[in-house]
Amino acid sequence: MTATTKGSANPLVPRERIKLPRQAMPEQLAQIRATNFTEVNLGYSPELARQEALRCLECAKPTCMQHCPVGVKVREFVQFIVAGDFLGAAAKIREDNVLPAITGRVCPQEDHCEGHCLLSKKVPALGIGYLERFVTDYEQKMGVRSLPKVPPTGKRVAIVGSGPSGLTVAGDLVQKGHKVRVFEALHELGGVLVYGIPEFRLPKQIIREQLDYMRAMGVEFETDVVVGRTVTIDELMEEEGYDAVFIGTGAGLPQFMNIPGEHLNGVYSANEFLTRINLMKAYQFPKYDEPMIDLHGKDAAVIGGGNTALDAIRSALRLGARKAYVIYRRSEAEMPARAEEAKHARQEGIDFQLLTNPVEFLSDGKGWLSGVRCVRMQLGEPDASGRRRPVPIEGSEFDLPLSVAVIAVGTSANPMIQSTTPGLVTDKGGYIQADPEKQRTSRKGVFAGGDIVTGSATVILAMGAGRRAATSIHDYLTTGEW
Amino acid sequence: MFNILHAESIAPGVKRFVIEAPRIARKQRPGQFIILRIYEQGERIPITIAGSDPKAGTISIVVQSVGKTTNLLNSLNSGDHILDVVGPLGKPSEIAQFGTVVVVGGGVGTAMAYPTAMALKRAGNKVISIIGARTKELVIFERELRAVSDVLMITTDDGSYADKGLVTDKLRQLIQNGVPIDLVLAIGPVVMMKAVANLTRGERIRTVVSLNPIMIDGTGMCGGCRVLVDGKSQFACVDGPEFDGHLVNFEVLTQRNSMYRKAEQRSLAEFQHHEEACVISSGGGR
Numbered sequence: 001m002t003a004t005t006k007g008s009a010n011p012l013v014p015r016e017r018i019k020l021p022r023q024a025m026p027e028q029l030a031q032i033r034a035t036n037f038t039e040v041n042l043g044y045s046p047e048l049a050r051q052e053a054l055r056c057l058e059c060a061k062p063t064c065m066q067h068c069p070v071g072v073k074v075r076e077f078v079q080f081i082v083a084g085d086f087l088g089a090a091a092k093i094r095e096d097n098v099l100p101a102i103t104g105r106v107c108p109q110e111d112h113c114e115g116h117c118l119l120s121k122k123v124p125a126l127g128i129g130y131l132e133r134f135v136t137d138y139e140q141k142m143g144v145r146s147l148p149k150v151p152p153t154g155k156r157v158a159i160v161g162s163g164p165s166g167l168t169v170a171g172d173l174v175q176k177g178h179k180v181r182v183f184e185a186l187h188e189l190g191g192v193l194v195y196g197i198p199e200f201r202l203p204k205q206i207i208r209e210q211l212d213y214m215r216a217m218g219v220e221f222e223t224d225v226v227v228g229r230t231v232t233i234d235e236l237m238e239e240e241g242y243d244a245v246f247i248g249t250g251a252g253l254p255q256f257m258n259i260p261g262e263h264l265n266g267v268y269s270a271n272e273f274l275t276r277i278n279l280m281k282a283y284q285f286p287k288y289d290e291p292m293i294d295l296h297g298k299d300a301a302v303i304g305g306g307n308t309a310l311d312a313i314r315s316a317l318r319l320g321a322r323k324a325y326v327i328y329r330r331s332e333a334e335m336p337a338r339a340e341e342a343k344h345a346r347q348e349g350i351d352f353q354l355l356t357n358p359v360e361f362l363s364d365g366k367g368w369l370s371g372v373r374c375v376r377m378q379l380g381e382p383d384a385s386g387r388r389r390p391v392p393i394e395g396s397e398f399d400l401p402l403s404v405a406v407i408a409v410g411t412s413a414n415p416m417i418q419s420t421t422p423g424l425v426t427d428k429g430g431y432i433q434a435d436p437e438k439q440r441t442s443r444k445g446v447f448a449g450g451d452i453v454t455g456s457a458t459v460i461l462a463m464g465a466g467r468r469a470a471t472s473i474h475d476y477l478t479t480g481e482w
Numbered sequence: 483m484f485n486i487l488h489a490e491s492i493a494p495g496v497k498r499f500v501i502e503a504p505r506i507a508r509k510q511r512p513g514q515f516i517i518l519r520i521y522e523q524g525e526r527i528p529i530t531i532a533g534s535d536p537k538a539g540t541i542s543i544v545v546q547s548v549g550k551t552t553n554l555l556n557s558l559n560s561g562d563h564i565l566d567v568v569g570p571l572g573k574p575s576e577i578a579q580f581g582t583v584v585v586v587g588g589g590v591g592t593a594m595a596y597p598t599a600m601a602l603k604r605a606g607n608k609v610i611s612i613i614g615a616r617t618k619e620l621v622i623f624e625r626e627l628r629a630v631s632d633v634l635m636i637t638t639d640d641g642s643y644a645d646k647g648l649v650t651d652k653l654r655q656l657i658q659n660g661v662p663i664d665l666v667l668a669i670g671p672v673v674m675m676k677a678v679a680n681l682t683r684g685e686r687i688r689t690v691v692s693l694n695p696i697m698i699d700g701t702g703m704c705g706g707c708r709v710l711v712d713g714k715s716q717f718a719c720v721d722g723p724e725f726d727g728h729l730v731n732f733e734v735l736t737q738r739n740s741m742y743r744k745a746e747q748r749s750l751a752e753f754q755h756h757e758e759a760c761v762i763s764s765g766g767g768r
Contacts, residue, residue, distance in 0.1 A: 185701050187519055187526075187566040195703075224568040226701055230505050254705040256715055263710055263734045265741045272704035280525065280698065286752060289525035289550060290698075291745030367737035414702050416720065 009083040014057055022124040023052040030347035034317050037199040037283075040344055041105070044127075044134040046086070052127045053081035057118050064113035064128060069464025070103075070168070072096045074113055074128055081131060090139035091146065093132060098171030098214075099164065099463065101140065101206045104133030106197060106307075107460040108338045140209055147216055150177040155477040158183065158242040160227045160417070163191025164459045165248035165450030167210070168466030169473070170219045176474050180218070181242075183225040188279060191250055193459070195279040196271070198311050200318070201341070204278075228416035233424070233446060244473050247432060247441070247448040248466065251456050252414030256407055257303070261361025266293060266369030270302070270312045270408035277315050293404055296320035301372060301400065303327045303358055304408030305335035306456075310345050312406045317348060324350050325400065329357040329377050329390045355379070355390065359397070361405060371401040411456050421446075431455060438472035439465055444482050447473055484518075484567040487540060489559045493620050495547040496590060497556045498532070504539030506531075506569045512597035513575030513692065513724055516543065517700040519566040520554055527551050528697045530594035530669075530723070531570060532623075541569075544593035544622065550749040557757075571700045572723045575690075577601045581664035582608040584656065585631070586649050586678055588670020589615060592623045594692065595669040600630040602667075608632050610661075612652045614674065618643035650677045663687050668727060672736055679727035689727035693718045695738060710734045 010017070026042040027033075033040050044052065056078040064074040072093055080089035093100045109115070109129040117125035139145060155178045159166045162184040170180045188194050190207045215221070225231060227249070236242045254269035256262050273292075276282040280290035300321040302313040305328035317324040326345070328335060331354050335342060346352070355377040364370040376396035379388035413430035425433045425442035434441050434448040441448050449465030451457055476482060488500035506516060515530045534541040547553045558564070575598040583602050587595040592613050603609045611631040615621040616639045628634045635652045636644035645652070649670075656663065666689040668678040675691040682689045695718050697707040702720040709718050710731035716722065 185568065186699060187568070195699075224566050225505065226568060226571065229571060229701075230509060230569065250703075253702045253717070253720075256705070256708075258715075262715065263708065263731075263738065265738060269705035272698060272706040275698055275704050281523070285745060286749055288523045289749060291525075291742040291749070293741075367740075414720075416701065 008058055008079060010054055010056070010058065010079075012054055017055050017057060018119065018123055020051070020055045022055065022127055023048045023130075025127070025130050027344075030344075030349070033200065034348040037318055039203050040200050041133075043137055044130055046134075046138070049081055049086075049131060049134040050084065052131060053078045055119065056082070056126050059118055063116040063118065064126070067112045067116040068096075069112065069460050070097050070467045072100075072113070072132070077135065078126070078128075078131060081135065086135050086138045087142065087144065089131075089135040093135065096467075097463070098168055099210055100132050101136040101210060102164070102193060102202060103460055103463065104129055104136055105202050105206070106338075106458075108458055110339050112460065145213060148175045150175060152179065153177040153477065155179065155243045156181070156241060157473060157477075158236045158240070158245045159248065160233075160245065161185075161191055161248040161250055161450075161452075162189040162221065163193060163248060163250050163450065163462065165462040165466035165469070166191065166246065167214065168463045169246045169248065169447075169449075169470045171214055171217070172467060172470030173473060174214070174217045174219050176470075178474070178477060179220075181220040181222060183227055183231075184221065184223045185226040185249075186279065187223050189221055189223065195275045196308065196311070198274065198278055198315050200314070201311065226416065228420045233417065233421045233443075237445060243477055244445045244447065246439075246466075246469055246473065247417060247446065247452060248450045248462070249414060249417060249452045251411040251451040253412050254407070255410045255412055257358065257409060259358060259360055261363060261369070262407070264361050264363055264369040265367055266403055267361055267405045267407065270304070270308045270406050271411070273312050273406045274308070274315065277319075283319055294320075295404060297322050298403035299323040299325075299401060300404040300406070301325035301327050301353075301402050302406040302408050304410075305330065305337060306408060306410075307337045307341055307458075309406075309408035310337050310341045310350075312408055313350055314345055314348060316404065316406070317350065321404070325353050325402075326350055327353045327356050327358060327372070327374060327400075329355065330387065331355055331379060334387045353400070357390065357392065358405075362399065369402060369405055371399050372405055373397055373399050411451070413452065413455075417452075429455065437468065439469035440472065440482070445476070484564045486558055486560050486562050486564065489562075492544070493622050495556070496544065496620070496622060498542060498544050498593070499555075499558075500540050500542050501564065501567060502539060503541050503567050503569075506567065507534040507539050507541050508536045510534040510541060510570040511574030512577065512601045514570035514572050515700075515723060516541070516567050516569035517571060517697065518555075518564050518568075520551065520558075520564050522565065524554075524565070525551055526566075526698055526700070528571070528694060528700060528719075530692065530694070531597065532593040533597055544590050546590045549746045550753040553750065553753060568700065571719055573721070575601065575667070575724055577605050579606045582610065582662055583665045583667065584653060584663050585609060585611045585627075586653065586666065586668040586670065586674070587611070587613050587623070587627070588649060588668075588674040589620065590622065591668075591670030591674075591692070592627065595667060596623050596626050596630070598667060598669075599627060603630040610656065611635070612637070612649045614638075614649035614670065615643075616640065648677070649674060650681050653678060653681055657681075657685055657687075665690065666727075668692075672732055672739070675727060675730075676732040679730065679732070683728050690724050691727040691730060692723050693725060693730065693735060694723065695735060696741065709738075
């Protein structure tokens with residue numbers, strides 16, 4: 001089903017639209033939310049959404065859409081909102097995005113659509129993410145969502161990993177009539193959306209709703225399958241009869257810093273810290289069996305400046321940490337986290353120790369962390385990433401007392417599939433090589449996308465790869481051409 | 483959902499389970515492990531696989547009651563089910579013709595050493611097995627291990643069965659008697675594996691130990707199971723679980739395994755209290 005645009009219902013001329021202020025997202029008070037795991041953002045009301053949508057300049061060549069990794073038709077869905085047809089708007093988004101309730105919450109819009117909104121040249125950009133979130137939440141509340149009816153093609157596709165890229169491939173392909181089965185290593189579906197992103201940023205209920213919708217569309221899921229161990233790619237294709245495989249296994253192994261004291265009790269990788277909280281619900285111990293360190297009244301720090309780092313330290317704060325630091329070796333301008341997350345973290349009282357780098361974790365003498373020794377940094381010449389390289393300032397060492405330190409400095413490739421799939425070519429870092437246009441690997445019928453190809457990136461970039469992969473898998477299955 | 487097809491008590495506080503898990507049974511190799519989660523609020527724990535039957539689609543595990551999860555698991559019987567079982571995880575044991583191999587199993591480690599001992603025997607090795615247990619009732623897998631060993635030795639801490647002493651006493655004897663040993667495989671409590679490694683280090687006998695640190699996902703994603711081997715971080719779940727015993731830092735392993743001791747004790751106490759209450763309220767006695 002394709003929603004048709006009714007043309008502009010916007011009564012305002014562009015001059016008037018520019019004068020309208022960007023509608024702020026209603027959010028929980030910082031003092032309150034710092035003590036709970038309920039979502040920070042509360043969502044637009046229909047009135048706020050209409051008001052915000054009126055600001056859209058309805059550009060003839062919408063740059064917002066051109067910069068969306070999955071190509072959401074922003075202008076058109078916003079026009080539906082202006083016209084008061086919220087369900088039409090949601091349907092328009094779904095033509096290109098199978099997980100809009102998720103991207104509306106976690107996508108770094110400032111790097112994509114909003115970053116290229118014409119308004120942003122003079123005034124704040126259109127709140128595209130907020131609008132996307134509003135219409136998909138509205139659609140969920142109304143409980144009406146159309147299920148596409150398509151004739152089956154008889155082709156079967158195995159998808160490895162139920163994170164953003166895998167779910168996108170599954171959603172796109174099932175709508176083309178292919179039989180799709182998603183394999184997940186963990187006991188819960190959703191990948192990083194479930195184990196990585198905390199409840200206060202992306203409620204698990206939202207993911208459950210998306211998964212229910214996919215099940216209703218006919219997507220099959222199997223948990224507790226570690227592809228590469230439980231079953232190999234070759235076995236899936238040769239013995240289980242899958243015509244194509246998509247590998248979307250995600251970021252893989254957490255990196256450590258290789259500084260003294262990393263084995264002390266109280267030092268975590270961000271993946272472990274967040275998995276204990278989000279997936280295993282360790283913060284509800286003893287109602288849930290998985291334990292974690294009691295953070296009440298203790299000082300905690302995260303090392304790193306990405307979304308994962310902020311997710312970890314804001315979780316620590318919510319679990320009762322007395323002081324909560326972000327230790328980041330560059331300055332705020334280079335921080336890879338979403339702008340909104342950094343703003344929220346500051347409001348909640350997170351202490352940013354910028355241009356600071358840990359050199360050693362300190363022990364209490366009994367195997368537990370007691371602090372971290374840091375050195376102050378200054379920015380030098382730009383490095384390979386184009387960002388100015390941080391250089392230590394001699395003699396600036398200082399100690400920060402801590403009970404918990406979380407390391408969030410990135411990940412490296414998990415080799416489990418690569419090492420059990422002969423002929424699957426990887427790059428120097430062990431990431432699977434896939435051509436950026438069609439996401440094809442070196443093995444016929446095997447596609448890959450997301451962090452296992454690019455290294456740590458974002459939900460929306462993984463979804464973009466999934467989208468491209470789904471298109472080329474469909475081409476491959478219908479033409480047989482590789 | 484994974485069905486328990488068979489459950490039997492093989493020693494006080496130790497149970498053997500046969501679980502229906504066709505995918506895992508097909509792929510399992512000696513030395514690999516599973517991670518299981520019994521129920522929705524449960525934790526994920528790793529357990530080394532004690533055997534598998536690919537035709538029947540089953541795996542077997544041997545579980546000793548230690549904390550809440552293992553106590554809960556050991557209260558289950560055939561017909562019950564386990565919510566999640568995932569595997570086989572970890573690298574399989576290296577199986578080759580080494581010559582003479584000494585397999586040392588301590589406590590339930592004996593059951594975990596059994597598949598590897600069998601594979602080593604089939605590969606043409608002379609297998610000398612040493613079983614160590616605290617007391618007579620805790621000696622397990624004696625018959626199974628005897629069937630795949632050229633020589634089987636048993637020690638109990640209290641002398642209630644076979645020879646009084648520790649597994650390292652037997653190993654030291656072998657070395658002193660000039661038995662040429664090409665490989666030692668030690669699976670059991672950390673203190674035992676450490677003692678074995680300390681003994682063989684000076685003799686330059688290659689020694690493999692199987693580590694069982696705290697784990698969550700078992701796929702390399704969380705890094706919680708990191709161990710210090712030759713001064714470098716290794717993940718027991720993907721780089722192990724077997725490592726060169728002479729290079730493992732056992733102090734760090736012991737320290738990291740104690741990380742949640744207080745929480746574990748609390749969990750267990752509450753579970754046992756609840757179990758007692760259930761027995762009383764249901765009118766059940768002994």
